Amino acid sequence: MSRGRGFSIKILDKSDDSISILFKNIPVEIINSIRRISMSEVPTLAIDKVFIFRNDSVLNDQMLAHRLGLIPLKTPVDKYKYGDEEGKPEYVSLSLTIEAKNDFRTVYAKDIKSNDKEVYPLYEDIEIVRLAPGEGLDIEMWAIMGTGREHAKWSPVTVCVVRGVPVIKILKECDSNCKKCVEACPKNILKINNGKLTVTNLYLCTGCKLCEVECPDYIKVDIDEKSSLFMMEIVGQLTIKTILTKSFDILISKIDDFLTKFNEVEIYEDAIPK
Amino acid sequence: MITPVRCFTCGSVIGDKYEKFIKLVEEGMDPKEALDKLGVKRYCCRRMLLTHVEIIDEFLIYRGLKYGKD
Numbered sequence: 001m002s003r004g005r006g007f008s009i010k011i012l013d014k015s016d017d018s019i020s021i022l023f024k025n026i027p028v029e030i031i032n033s034i035r036r037i038s039m040s041e042v043p044t045l046a047i048d049k050v051f052i053f054r055n056d057s058v059l060n061d062q063m064l065a066h067r068l069g070l071i072p073l074k075t076p077v078d079k080y081k082y083g084d085e086e087g088k089p090e091y092v093s094l095s096l097t098i099e100a101k102n103d104f105r106t107v108y109a110k111d112i113k114s115n116d117k118e119v120y121p122l123y124e125d126i127e128i129v130r131l132a133p134g135e136g137l138d139i140e141m142w143a144i145m146g147t148g149r150e151h152a153k154w155s156p157v158t159v160c161v162v163r164g165v166p167v168i169k170i171l172k173e174c175d176s177n178c179k180k181c182v183e184a185c186p187k188n189i190l191k192i193n194n195g196k197l198t199v200t201n202l203y204l205c206t207g208c209k210l211c212e213v214e215c216p217d218y219i220k221v222d223i224d225e226k227s228s229l230f231m232m233e234i235v236g237q238l239t240i241k242t243i244l245t246k247s248f249d250i251l252i253s254k255i256d257d258f259l260t261k262f263n264e265v266e267i268y269e270d271a272i273p274k
Numbered sequence: 275m276i277t278p279v280r281c282f283t284c285g286s287v288i289g290d291k292y293e294k295f296i297k298l299v300e301e302g303m304d305p306k307e308a309l310d311k312l313g314v315k316r317y318c319c320r321r322m323l324l325t326h327v328e329i330i331d332e333f334l335i336y337r338g339l340k341y342g343k344d
Contacts, residue, residue: 058333059275070279072287104334109290125290127277130330132337158286159316235287 012203018233019240022203024226028162031228035160037247040148043082044156044237045075045092045119049142056135064139067128068096069153071109073143075237076118082145091142092119096128099136106130107137119143122236156243159233164223166205170197174218181211181219203229276330283318295323 007025014020023031050065057064073092080090093115098107110124131137148155176195187204190197190211197218199205209221234240279289291312298308309320 058330058337063275067279067289070289104331123287123290125293126279126287127289127293129276130334132334135337152280152285155285158281158284233286235285 012229014240017236018231020203020229020231022165023228023230026228028164028225028228031230032162033251034244034247035162035230035232037250038157038232038243039155039160041250042156042238042243042246043145043147044154045073045080045143045145046151046153047071047073047094047141048144048146049091051140052138053140054136054138057129057131057137059129064129064137068139068141069151071112071126071128072122072235072237074118074120074122075145075156076116077238077242079118080145082147089144091144092116094119094141094143096137096139096141098131100131100133102133104130104132112141155235156238157232157234159231161229161231163229164207164225165227165229166202166207167222167224168199168202168205169220169222170199171218171220173197174215178215180214184210184214186210275333276328277326278322281316281319281322284316286319288314288319288322292323292326292328 005025007023009026010022010024012020012022047068050068052061052064055061055064059067080092083089094112096107096112098105098111107128107130108124109121109126109128111128112121114120129137146154174197176192176197179192181197182190182192186208187206189199189201189204191200192198205221207221207223211219212221232240232243234243238246277289277292280286281288291314294312295305295308298311299305303311305324309323312323314320314323
């Protein structure tokens with residue numbers, strides 16, 4: 001096996017909140033650990049402690065606190081520390097004070113006021129609760145750093161997938177009027193061009209092999225184990241680049257921790273049972 | 275009661291989309307097209323908006339009376 005030789009990284013598709021990358025000749029285990037770390041170990045800010053001084057709304061206190069916790073907050077990189085080694089966690093204080101005077105009123109995420117300009121609710125139009133005339137809220141909140149391992153509200157990504165790259169081999173030329181395999185494909189990626197069977201978008205193939213079942217002598221579908229397709233969709237607290245670089249940093253520091261612990265242990269050749 | 279903030283299955287934010295979705299549907303748009311326009315791709319998030327029943331307004335009618343307005 002080639003170790004890191006001949007590897008390549010290609011970005012197939014990129015938008016503001018999602019990315020799909022093709023890794024070639026990199027072990028799947030490394031890509032999968034990046035996936036797992038980006039989901040559950042990259043720290044972000046989320047509302048965790050809620051002090052409710054006034055709540056006249058129809059939602060009870062714990063429902064309200066839960067909804068507030070799920071609101072994504074923009075997290076400045078490296079400004080707040082994760083973990084409380086000195087005993088007291090670093091927090092950003094936010095407040096929500098509102099009263100519906102003469103009419104029904106919907107409380108949105110944009111009504112939350114933050115003490116730090118860099119920390120703010122990303123989605124302004126999230127409905128928190130609706131108030132009847134005369135009702136009001138007075139809430140103080142602490143946002144602290146946490147990881148997706150503890151609660152999903154701290155996870156910076158929503159959907160994160162790693163899968164093998166499909167390889168579709170057309171073994172020999174077939175009758176172009178048959179079209180059985182073209183109709184069998186659920187993703188419609190097979191097409192007949194000028195009497196020849198062609199694959200239009202290879203990366204949409206799920207490797208279901210329905211076309212292979214229809215014409216076993218002509219088509220062969222395989223999964224390339226050496227390459228992997230990595231797809232990630234983010235919530236928005238951190239950018240895609242920050243999440244990926246942070247995940248690599250965390251992975252490397254974990255391996256370093258393992259090595260230092262391993263070097264502390266003295267291994268005696270005699271102690272190994274025969 | 276009121277729209278969930280996140281999709282139960284995948285965790286993407288849908289709490290800001292329900293009002294827009296209902297507005298588009300009331301204007302006569304097909305729910306499928308409305309969901310596509312709002313950028314709700316997966317069927318887990320689509321069912322969150324499609325199957326939601328908003329009942330908070332019915333509670334609020336009685337609350338308004340309690341607090342002495344109207």
